[in-house]
Amino acid sequence: MNIHLGEPVAGDRVVRVKNLNVSFVGPAGRSHHVVKNVSFDLHRGQCLALVGESGSGKSVTARSILGLSGETAVVEADALELDGESLLGRSDSWWRRIRGSRIGYVLQDALVSLDPLRPVGKEIAEPLRLHRRGTRATREAQVLELLERVGVPSPGLRARQRSGELSGGLRQRALIASAIALDPGIVIADEPTTALDVTVQAQVLDVLKEMLEAGTSVIVISHDLAVVAKLADHILVMQDGQIVESGRAEDVLRRPRHPYTQQLVDAVPSEHTKGTRLSLDGPARTRELFPGTRDHTADDGPLLEAHHVVKSFRGPDKVQRTAVDDVSFRLDRRETLGIVGESGSGKSTLARIALALETPDSGRVEFLGRPWTAAPPREQRAVRRRISVVQQDPLSSFDPRWRVSRILVDAIRLGDPVNAHRAEERALELLGAVRLGEQHLDALPLRMSGGQRQRVAIARAIATDPDVIVLDEAVSALDVSVQAQILDLLADLQDQLGVSYLFISHDLGVIHHVSDRVIVMQDGHAVEQGPADQIFSDPQHPYTQKLLESLPRLEYATLREAVSR
Amino acid sequence: MSVLPLPVPPAPRARRGRSRALRVPVSVVISAAVVVLFVVAAVFPGLLATHDPLKTDLYATLQKPSGSHWLGTDDVGRDLFSRIVWGTRTSLLIGLGVMALAMVVAVVMGLASGLGPSWVSGPVNRLLEVMLAFPTLLLALLLVALLGPSAESLIVSVGVSTAPGYARLIRAQTISVKRSGYVEAARALGHTTRTVVRQHVIPNAFRPLVALIALGIGTSVVWASGLSFLGLGVAPPSSEWGLLLNAGKTQITVAWWLEIFPGLAIVLVTLSFTLIGRYIQAVVEGDHVS
Numbered sequence: 001m002n003i004h005l006g007e008p009v010a011g012d013r014v015v016r017v018k019n020l021n022v023s024f025v026g027p028a029g030r031s032h033h034v035v036k037n038v039s040f041d042l043h044r045g046q047c048l049a050l051v052g053e054s055g056s057g058k059s060v061t062a063r064s065i066l067g068l069s070g071e072t073a074v075v076e077a078d079a080l081e082l083d084g085e086s087l088l089g090r091s092d093s094w095w096r097r098i099r100g101s102r103i104g105y106v107l108q109d110a111l112v113s114l115d116p117l118r119p120v121g122k123e124i125a126e127p128l129r130l131h132r133r134g135t136r137a138t139r140e141a142q143v144l145e146l147l148e149r150v151g152v153p154s155p156g157l158r159a160r161q162r163s164g165e166l167s168g169g170l171r172q173r174a175l176i177a178s179a180i181a182l183d184p185g186i187v188i189a190d191e192p193t194t195a196l197d198v199t200v201q202a203q204v205l206d207v208l209k210e211m212l213e214a215g216t217s218v219i220v221i222s223h224d225l226a227v228v229a230k231l232a233d234h235i236l237v238m239q240d241g242q243i244v245e246s247g248r249a250e251d252v253l254r255r256p257r258h259p260y261t262q263q264l265v266d267a268v269p270s271e272h273t274k275g276t277r278l279s280l281d282g283p284a285r286t287r288e289l290f291p292g293t294r295d296h297t298a299d300d301g302p303l304l305e306a307h308h309v310v311k312s313f314r315g316p317d318k319v320q321r322t323a324v325d326d327v328s329f330r331l332d333r334r335e336t337l338g339i340v341g342e343s344g345s346g347k348s349t350l351a352r353i354a355l356a357l358e359t360p361d362s363g364r365v366e367f368l369g370r371p372w373t374a375a376p377p378r379e380q381r382a383v384r385r386r387i388s389v390v391q392q393d394p395l396s397s398f399d400p401r402w403r404v405s406r407i408l409v410d411a412i413r414l415g416d417p418v419n420a421h422r423a424e425e426r427a428l429e430l431l432g433a434v435r436l437g438e439q440h441l442d443a444l445p446l447r448m449s450g451g452q453r454q455r456v457a458i459a460r461a462i463a464t465d466p467d468v469i470v471l472d473e474a475v476s477a478l479d480v481s482v483q484a485q486i487l488d489l490l491a492d493l494q495d496q497l498g499v500s501y502l503f504i505s506h507d508l509g510v511i512h513h514v515s516d517r518v519i520v521m522q523d524g525h526a527v528e529q530g531p532a533d534q535i536f537s538d539p540q541h542p543y544t545q546k547l548l549e550s551l552p553r554l555e556y557a558t559l560r561e562a563v564s565r
Numbered sequence: 566m567s568v569l570p571l572p573v574p575p576a577p578r579a580r581r582g583r584s585r586a587l588r589v590p591v592s593v594v595i596s597a598a599v600v601v602l603f604v605v606a607a608v609f610p611g612l613l614a615t616h617d618p619l620k621t622d623l624y625a626t627l628q629k630p631s632g633s634h635w636l637g638t639d640d641v642g643r644d645l646f647s648r649i650v651w652g653t654r655t656s657l658l659i660g661l662g663v664m665a666l667a668m669v670v671a672v673v674m675g676l677a678s679g680l681g682p683s684w685v686s687g688p689v690n691r692l693l694e695v696m697l698a699f700p701t702l703l704l705a706l707l708l709v710a711l712l713g714p715s716a717e718s719l720i721v722s723v724g725v726s727t728a729p730g731y732a733r734l735i736r737a738q739t740i741s742v743k744r745s746g747y748v749e750a751a752r753a754l755g756h757t758t759r760t761v762v763r764q765h766v767i768p769n770a771f772r773p774l775v776a777l778i779a780l781g782i783g784t785s786v787v788w789a790s791g792l793s794f795l796g797l798g799v800a801p802p803s804s805e806w807g808l809l810l811n812a813g814k815t816q817i818t819v820a821w822w823l824e825i826f827p828g829l830a831i832v833l834v835t836l837s838f839t840l841i842g843r844y845i846q847a848v849v850e851g852d853h854v855s
Contacts, residue, residue, distance in 0.1 A: 355753050377758075384755030396746035399765050401772075410764075414754050464754065 014185055014217050015042035015065060018079035022060050025072050035061050036241040040234075042186065047208075047218040049232035049249070051225065051264070053479040057241035058221050062188050065219070066105055067095040083185070100127040104179030106172075108191040113175055114163035120171075121147075121159025124178040131182055146177040150207045168343075169200030176207055180216070187211065188219045193227055197342035197506060202550035205230055223480055225268055226509075226551070229253050237261045267484035269513030271536055277491075278484030278513070284433055284492040301369060302330040303467050303500055304354060304387070309363035311349055323349040324360070325524040331468065334494065336501040338515030338532065340508060340547075346524040347504045351472045354502055355389055356380050368467070385415045385464035392473035394453035398445045404431070404456055405441040408463055415464030430459040434489060451482035455489070462493060470502045475510060487514060508551050512536050520544045593844045596837035603834055606653040616644035618651040618804055627820045637822040639812065645822060649830050652804035656786055657834070659719055659798075659805070663785035664778055666724030667731055674728070675735025679743065679770070680762065693736075696729040705788065709797045716805075719798045723788045731777065738770035745769075772849055779842030783835035790831050806831050 022035035035057045042048050050058035063069050064080070067090060080087045082102065090098075099105065107113040114123050124146055125139045134142060140159075147155035150173040163171055172192065179187055189208065193201040208231055212218055222228050228235060228249070235252040237245040237260065245258040256262045267278050306329050312322040324346040331337045341347050352358040353365060356373045365373040367387060372380070391397040398407055408427035412418065418426065424441075431440055434455040445453050454474065461469050471490070475483040487510070493499060505511050511518060515532040520541065528541040539545045606613050615635065622642030630637045636645040678689040696704065708722030742748060743766060751761045786806075792798045793807025801808060806827045813823025 357749060357752060381755045381757065384753065387753075389750065389753045391746050391750065393746060397750045399747045399769065401768060410751075411754055414756065460750070460754075 012043040012045075013041050014044055014083055015040075015219075016079050016081040016084075017041070017061075017065070018077060020061065020064060020075070020077040020080060022057070022064055022069055022076075023074050024070070025074065031074070034241050035064070038236075038238075038241075038243055040236055040243070040246065042217050042219060044185070044217055045212060045215045046234060047212050047220060047232045049228040049235045050219065050221045050238060051223065051228055051235055052238035053223060053481060056238040058238050059190055061238070062190060062219055062221055065186075066099060066103055066188065068099075068105075097131070100179075100184065101131050101182040102184050102186065104182075104184040104187040106176050106179045106187060106189040106192050108194055114171060116162060116164050119160050119162055120166065120174045123163070124159070124174060124181055127178060127181045133182065142181070143177075146181055147174070149180075150174075150177045151203060152177070167200070168196055169203055172196060172200070172204050173207060176204070180211065184216070186217045186219065188221070190221045191223070192220065194222070194224070198508060198547060199342065199550040201227070225253065225265065225480070237264065263481060267481045268509065269484070269487060269507075270509040271512045271533075273513050274532075277488050279481065279488045281435070281485050281488055284435060284489050284496075302332055302366075303368060304331040304372075304502070305329070305366045306350075306353070307364050307366075309350070309353055309360040309365060311346075311353060311358060311360045322524050324353065326363070327519075327521075327524075327526045328363075329519055329526070329529070331500050331502055333467070333500055334498050335516050336494065336503050336514050338511040338518040339502065339504045339521060340506065340511040340518060341521030342506060342547075344523075345521040347506075347521055348472055350521070351389075351470050351502065351504050354468075354470050355387060356384075386466050387468040387470065388461040388464060388466040389470045389472065390454070390457045390461050390474040392476055394450070394457040395445055397457060398453075400444075400446065402445075403441070404436075404443050404445065404448075407445070407456065407460055411460045411463035426463070427459075430463055431456075433462070433493075434459045435485075449482075450478055451485065454478065454482075454486055458486070458489065458493070462497065462499070465497075466499060468500045468502060470504070472504045473506070474503075476505060476507065483510070490514070508536075508547060520547070590844065592840050596840040599833055599837040600841065603653055603657060603830075603837075606650045607657045608654075610651045610654060614644075614647035614650040616647040618643060618647040619802055620644075627816065630822055636826045637820065639820070639823055640816060645809075645826055648804035648809060649806070649827055652806050652809060652827075653830070655716060655799055655803055655805040656790065656807075656831075659716060659723075659789040660782045660786040660834075662720035663724045663727065663789065664781045666720055667728040667781065667785075668774075668778065670725060670728035671731035671735055674732040676739060678732065679736040679739030680766070690736075693729050693732055696726075697733065699726075701726045701730075701788075702791075705792065706797065709792060714797050714800060716799045716803075719789050719792055723785060723792070727781070727785070727788070731774070731781075734777070735770060735774070738773065739766060742766050742769045773846070776842045776846035776849060779838050779845055781842075783838030783842070786831060786834050786838075 018039045020035055020038040021033070023031045023033040025031045038057075038061055040048065050061060052058045060069060060073075064073070064075050065082070065087065067087065069075055075088070077088060082098070114120065121140070121143045124143045128134060128139045128142060133139070143159055144155045147158060152158050152170055152173050158166065158170065158174070163174070166174065176187075176189075176192070192208065193204050196204060205227065208218060208220070212231070218231070220228065220231055232249040235245075235247065235249050236243050237252065237258065239260050245252060245256065245261045252261060253265060256265050263280065269278055306327060309324055309327050310322065311324040312320050314320050327346075327350060329337060339347050339350060349358065353360055353373060356365070356367075356375075359373050364371065367383060370383075372383075402410075405424065405427050408430055409420070409423040412423045412426045412430075427441060428438060431437060436452060436455050436459070440448070440452065440456070445456060448456070457474075475486050478486060490501065491514070494501065501514070503511065503514050512532055517530065518528075518532045518535045519526045520528040520535065520543065522543045528535060528539065528544045535544065536548065539548055620643065622638070625634070625638050625642045626640055628634050628638040628642075634644050634646070636649065638644055639648070674689055674693060678686045678693065680686075681689065699707075704726035705722045708725060709718055712718030712721060745765075748761055748765050751765055756764070789798060790805070790807030790810065793805050794811045796811065798807060799805040801812070809827035810824060813820065813827070817824050
């Protein structure tokens with residue numbers, strides 16, 4: 001299938017980048033050198049992947065091929081060529097002719113990239129109109145053809161709808177349709193599947209694959225190695241603006257040479273990583289945090305139990321929607337129960353019910369053997385410190401006015417009314433347990449990195465010495481290597497503090513890595529429930545089977561060969 | 566490998582980060598000085614005034630601005646500068662009073678509408694909608710007509726008429742904070758509703774209001790002067806600025822200063838409060854986004 005894996009013919013080259021350097025001049029006149037001596041060639045029908053973490057310079061590299069690196073950017077290169085033509089020092093009007101017609105650009109978030117007030121068909125016709133291709137009538141026909149090409153069902157209807165009326169997958173495909181409207185030789189896709197559910201991701205990947213087979217060259221930017229493994233012929237691994245490793249996709253993923261690439265490959269959680277460490281971090285030291293405050297052997301039996309829970313909401317259109325429909329589960333001590341499902345499957349509602357922040361319409365929930373959601377608020381507050389939460393977006397879970405010390409002290413004193421000085425000391429101990437230091441006590445979460453924020457959120461969650469922590473998509477917004485560190489930290493905490501996790505995620509790899517047992521949710525129903533290994537190796541329900549098929553699994557397997565060396 | 570001709574960074578400027586917020590623009594410094602000056606005039610008018618504001622001098626009527634009468638005199642020879650200085654207290658007090666009353670009404674209604682149970686928030690919302698449906702001026706005129714012209718009724722009428730706008734803002738803020746992740750986190754930790762409201766909802770919902778209060782004082786001064794000019798506010802012989810404008814309007818062809826200088830005082834006060842309010846707004850928002 002990959003006919004370009006051998007040494008390509010020189011005439012095939014569509015993009016040539018030699019010693020590309022990009023720096024940004026900041027407001028104070030300081031310059032940041034974000035892309036350093038990057039060189040690569042892109043050939044016809046080839047897929048090149050730029051892999052790296054946020055801030056590694058991968059998007060900036062791609063955008064300089066589009067002339068979109070920004071007003072304050074200084075772009076320099078020995079060569080930056082498109083079909084042999086130099087791209088350096090071009091005027092805006094020249095770029096406008098090139099963009100769309102010779103290079104298509106697919107952005108990450110289709111919801112913000114499409115105009116919400118215009119029908120999708122108009123949006124796709126836009127590049128055709130701008131480049132004066134065809135008449136209005138022929139353009140309409142072409143739009144339908146394009147939508148069909150990217151696999152949008154009933155294109156005639158979809159073309160008349162606005163982006164808000166389309167699902168995430170359809171939107172992303174509409175965006176691809178507009179990027180390829182003028183049949184550009186090259187398409188640059190920046191995180192094209194990042195925000196998508198796994199089944200939708202599979203559809204979008206298929207569209208990109210078909211384009212490759214039709215001879216289009218694709219540059220794909222992603223932090224997801226599984227996606228990259230599925231598409232790319234050639235991989236460039238970037239770190240701090242430099243290419244640290246490059247080569248054929250198979251070689252890079254199977255036999256990573258550079259330590260950073262190895263770290264990236266090892267950081268991907270999956271079925272093969274269960275019980276192993278994903279990051280290079282040593283075990284966290286948290287055992288001393290709660291010396292003898294609790295006797296875990298004292299109360300046996302399930303910690304948290306839900307029986308036939310139903311919850312429905314009335315939407316803005318006054319229609320009742322059932323978010324959670326007859327779901328039962330139990331969570332035991334030191335156990336991780338994974339809840340996996342796509343957006344809208346009711347996972348988050350279930351999390352809120354588990355936290356007794358939402359009362360189910362029917363069914364009952366018990367925590368520590370006592371009624372939980374049905375208990376009066378006063379009784380609930382008395383046990384709330386024994387179940388805590390880590391939310392998906394740590395930043396919005398902190399009061400914007402509060403510094404780290406206040407966030408932690410507030411939680412500490414709820415669990416244990418110690419004096420202010422002692423609480424400060426405890427805050428420092430907690431920070432140490434999540435591998436942050438004294439210098440972070442006085443920081444505003446706003447000025448911390450995503451990983452640091454999530455560590456603060458975890459520190460707050462363990463501050464009250466809980467039995468259960470509900471993790472609602474707690475690692476979904478993180479880069480893969482940061483995610484690996486956080487997952488390792490969570491494993492240490494479970495080991496050492498004996499805490500149980502209700503772990504909610506849409507990421508099958510993460511769920512498999514962390515869970516002892518798994519619940520698969522679809523449209524509010526728990527369609528399948530059982531031990532993680534059984535569910536992942538022998539799924540019974542068709543939906544679970546579909547989920548697992550959609551996951552770029554084969555590639556995972558190849559990938560892991562490198563790890564099990 | 567080629568050496569990059571990177572632009573040479575100029576000499577380092579003041580440290581960025583928190584210190585940046587302290588670099589106050591000149592316009593704001595001047596505005597603050599103007600406000601201080603007017604506050605001094607309001608508290609100690611005797612310090613600044615050069616004449617008795619009520620003393621008539623029939624030998625010096627309608628004098629142009631000069632060394633003895635800095636801003637000229639009116640048709641009965643009263644010193645305009647001193648009258649403006651003495652009028653500051655009334656004008657500023659009305660501005661502050663309006664804002665204070667508007668805030669009290671707005672906070673009560675806004676919180677009731679944002680945090681109250683549906684049997685409270687429902688009626689409050691309907692009332693707010695009804696009040697917002699009236700143009701502010703119309704509502705204020707109606708209330709003044711009912712209460713009779715005086716400084717107090719000016720405060721009440723303008724305060725009550727501008728309150729619904731602020732109440733809606735407080736309501737919107739309260740609701741967005743109430744649904745925020747950190748309120749949920751605080752509830753999950755086991756804080757009581759009272760603590761959550763005190764600790765998170767009120768401070769965060771009220772943050773943007775600080776700027777609006779400063780902006781509002783300026784506009785209230787304009788509102789109040791406007792109503793006094795129409796004869797619906799303070800009664801003579803007070804030298805409230807709107808009254809001064811009203812008194813001078815008949816002589817505008819022969820004594821321009823009677824209109825220009827009181828008008829200038831209104832503009833200066835409003836502009837200064839507005840600039841300060843804008844600055845606070847920028848600082849508060851910048852702190853959120855940055």
